Amino acid sequence: MTILKLVLIELWKRKSQLITGLLAITLGIAVIIAIQSVSVVSERNVARNLDNLGANILVLPQGASIDDYYTSDIDAPTLPMDYVERILTSTIAGVDNMSPKLTRRVKVGDQSVVLTGILPKSEIASKPLWQSSGLLGAELKTTCAPNQSANKSHGLEDDKLKRKAIDTLNSKDCLAGSQVAKKLRLSTNGRINIMGKEFNVVKILPETGTVDDDRIFANLHDVQQLLGIENQVSAIEIMGCCNAISEGLLGQLRNILPDTRITTIGQIVSTQIETNQLMKKVTLIMLIIIFFVGGISIGNYIWANVNERKREIGILRMMGAKRSIIYKMFLLKALILGVGGGFLGYLLGTFAGVILGPYLAGIVVKPVYIYLLWSVLFSVAISLAGSLFPTYLAAKFDPHTNLQED
């Protein structure tokens, strides 16, 4: 017989009380783990999307919306290609690279696909998956392109994330997104007829989870000619220096391109980042609430247990148990509850995140194993903090007062 065994036997013999005691702390931890699991995956997705986007400024024709750009309807407005020259010849600092694009929805057989014209030398191929597919070209000269440490901050430590341009994309060559390739049953070195012109499919791009998966990329000049929209583009994607954007790059661009709509792609993502930050704040608030509610709940449970076991405490003190033994008895119990509650809370919260994540947030949530350590530590802290005062009172009981209840 040891004090630990005494505690374990008592817990086991009073299972219903044990379950009640565990429930509050388990549910509290589970809620935090579920929220945190979903938000951490969401944040990683945002970071990945940011890197996949590459460009962070979008120049659109006046009156065009982001939706127009993505849907690429036949009558979507365009802007003159000269605007690229206008930016290049200006003295605006912080424009690292420009990628003009012409995008239109076209019919290939009976399928509707998006054809995108790009300038190979300036197309920003910062998309990590594109690069891993072997489309590496010369590294773009940038003033403040993301470096390794910036990538690390996004949780992506791949050295290939340096921004590089596609070397060549000859006339009659095209690249096909993964989804469109599936839809049209295209393969590398295969052929495709677009509006009467034959193209060689030089590469099937790996899946990126973005609109690029549904696109066919060809040389901009060929696409302009094919669509009969000479010297016009749907948008100019700009890779702008982050510092320059915050210092007014957008305003300077608007000054030289007054009849355009200039937006940062970052703005779209920043909404998601703000949502994540909100989630973090909500988690913190819940953490504080659960600390107090969980602590009070455990404290209440231990206090009820102390009262129920007054005679037992008296008997033990009479037989020579020091106050420290009483502390040990109840704090060990709190520790076991804390470890159990943290462990079960992690399992329940992770399970909830994995199951509910795809439905509620549209993302695939995977278990974050480090949270097991944090949930156990947090749960133990709540449990011990809540139990300290009732245990102090239990240790202070006069043994004879409780024995006189006989």
Add this chain to the structure above:
Amino acid sequence: MILQGENILKQYHHKGEMINALDHVSFKVNKGDFVTVTGPSGSGKSTLLLALFGLIRLTSGNIIFDGKRIDNISDRQLTEIRKKSVGYILQSFALIPYLTTIQNVMIPLALEKVPGKEQVKRAREILEYVGLSDRMEHLPREISAGQQQRIAIARSIIHRPQIIMADEPTGNLDPTLSLEILEFLKKINRENKITIIMVTHSPVAAEYGTMKLHLNEGKIMESGK
């Protein structure tokens, strides 16, 4: 001499009045004595029992145990003395309800951090001694009152104390079981030379004492062998 009380005074405040629960009580107990303490309800018998090893603090007076004063030492030291040298038997048995017979008996050894195997060996021996070797895995509620009191006795002697303090040990038992327990205490007293101080209401139980104290209103009215 193993225990001596000198001018023991224990006062309580009750409804603005000062009550002398023990009023300058003095006595001497020799090693191996079987002391019975009798007296009417409220005479101070149980208070005396609790006060002797610090479960209640005295207002004044001295208590000397095994040649040392113990009325002025710390709670911690008194707890240590109770753990090593004193066994307690109470009227209501004071067993821990969720522990089996053998687990209840092992508690004093657990407090002394005796190794597990040694605990089990000694608990088995002592349960055989009190005739409960066939009830070792039973919970208190599964056995009779007489058997519960024998568990309490086994628990009080397993750590080989010098003295047993028994507060109405037969108070909850019928006459036949009472005699059985009293005979058992007598056996322990004789065979193990353990000093016993037993508080009782029962004149029959009082006859088992080799030394008798009679209290009334906190004073010793009669003391003799």
